[in-house]
Amino acid sequence: MTEFPAQAAAPLTHKRILSIAVPIVLANATVPILGAVDTGVVGQMGQAAPIGAVGIGTVILASVYWLFGFLRMGTTGLVAQARGANEHGEVSALLMRAILIGFMAGIALIVLQVPILWGAFRLAPASEEVETLARSYIQIRIFSAPFAISIFGLTGWLIASERTKAVLILQLWMNGLNIILDIWFVLGLGWGVEGVALATVISEVTGAAFGLFLARSAMKHPDWKSWAKVFDPKRLVNMARVNTDIMIRSILLLSIMVSFAFFGAGFGDVTLAANHILMQFIEITAYALDGFAFTAEVIVGQALGAKSRQVLRRGAIMASLWGGGAALILAASFALFGAGIIDTMTTAEAVQAEARRYLPWMVSVPILGLAAWMLDGVFIGATRTRDMRNMSFVSLAVYIACVYSLIPIFGNHGLWASLVISYVVRAVALGWKYPALEQQAATYPVPSRFD
Incomplete structure (x- = not known):
């Protein structure tokens, strides 16, 4: 029987950190390109309605799918810990659990699509x-939901296995195929909005199949097809706990971002448009720093499984140092080129001027938000998801308090300050829990409840 290599024993070097992080950053960079092509091809139809339809349809599905992001994060932490502990059978079983959860969640969305659509269009x-x-x-795209959500689990498994180049290849395949089919179906065959949806369905279905091929090493251990192992009650309960905590945490963070848009709408159309443009800077920051946060997930998870407190601390520090370097580059880039980026995103002079007023907040986000992103990665790797959930409650509560106290005084500056403060509060709260996380390294397997 072929075994997996013991990754926890691999030297922890800067080269290893970058080999995990850089492909993730590059993979993330393909996402906005696909969005731009989706918009561009329907824009060639010469009508406003198809552009709006693809835009609102994408937002609705992205918001629903984002709630299932726990499958990517939870799978990464659990698989990394299993690899660190040399539990090869559990590594294989976890992949099958993640895929099955993804398929069941996707089927549930297909069944519940009517009330989901009703609620979405009311909001x-x-x-x-x-x-x-x-x-x-x-209604076309929803039929690929089982595959799209399963890809979260496949991606998490590949990241935990330090197969981030495979994740990059998978993203290039999916997004590249999607772009080609977009152009063919819409511009070549004239299928319009339905063509854009069908292109995404095909790319997600084939992406799930390709992802399973890339993760085929899991089939080298017989536990991937052992129902007793895959459906082990203790393991399932632990996975459910981890995933539930992450889902609640995601809902809390989504509440902050959605309410930010609603509060911004109260300042008028110009400020609302300016805030929307500036949110793209935060999206760029998230895509860039995610690569290093994911690296922290892998190293911390493996160190925890190997019961190595020293490697856990060193891995968290090294990943954060590289993340800090990326944050400084982003902040400097926003300071130097932010105004030019704003001008390329809109030709409305009033919106340009308004967005520039709040550009300093974008310069501060990579620096002040770095610790929150990195600690998220550290806690996901350790599967201390209860702490993440609870500290997100704290962050949301402080954000709401800041909104109602700062906006009446500082207006939109108060809204941006509230958002940035929520990042800082989440980082401070998780940092307060970090010593207990290190102590946990000597007590793996992870207990079902954390004090």
Whole structure:
């Protein structure tokens, strides 16, 4: 029987850190490119409604799928710990558990699509034409939900296995195929919004199959097909606990971002548009820093499984140092080129001027938000998800308090300050729990409840 290499014993070097992080950063960079192509091809139809339909349809599905991001994060932490502990059978079983959870969640979305669509369009009303096209778009795309959500688990497994180059290849395949089919179906065959949806369905279905091929090393251990191992009650309960905590944490953070948009709308259309443009800077920051946060997940998880407190601490520090370097580069880039980026994103002079007023907040986000991103990675790797959930409650509570105390005094500056403060509070709260995380390294397997 072929065994997996013991990754926890691999030297912890800067080269290893970068070999994990850089492919993730590059993979993330393909996501906005695909979004731009989706918008561009329907924009060639010469009508506003198809653009709005694809936009609102994408937002609705992305928001729903984002709630299942726990499958990526939880799988990474659990697989990394199993690898560190040389539990090769559990590494294989975890992949099958993640895929099965993804498929069941996707099937549930297909079954529940009617109430989901009803609720979504009540929250984000659109014109009758846009809503009709958006419904058509979603009703096609929803059938690839089992595959799209399963890809979260496959990606998490590959990241935990330090196969981030495979993750990059998978993203290039999916997004590249999607772009090619977009152009063919919409511009070549004239299928419009339905063509964009079908292109995504095909890319996600084939992406899941390709991801399973890339993760085929899991099949080298017989436990991947052992129902007794895959459905082990103790393991399932632990995985459910981890995933539930992460899902609640995601909902809390999503509440902050959604409410930010709602509060911004109260300042008028110009400020709302400026805030939307500036949020793209935060998205860029998240994509860049995620590479180093994911690296922390892998190293910390493996160190915990190997019961190595020293490697855990060193891995967290090394990943954070590289993340800090990326944050400084981002902050400097935003300071030097931010105004030019704003001008390329809109030609409305009023919006340009308004966005520049708040650009200093974008310069501060990579620096002040770094610790929150990195500690998220550290705690995911350690699967101390209860702490993440609880500290997200604290962050949300402080954010709400800041919003209602700062906006009346400082207006939109107060809104941006509230968002940045929420990052800092989350970092401080997780930092307070970090010593207990290190102590946990000597007590692996992870207990079912944390004090």
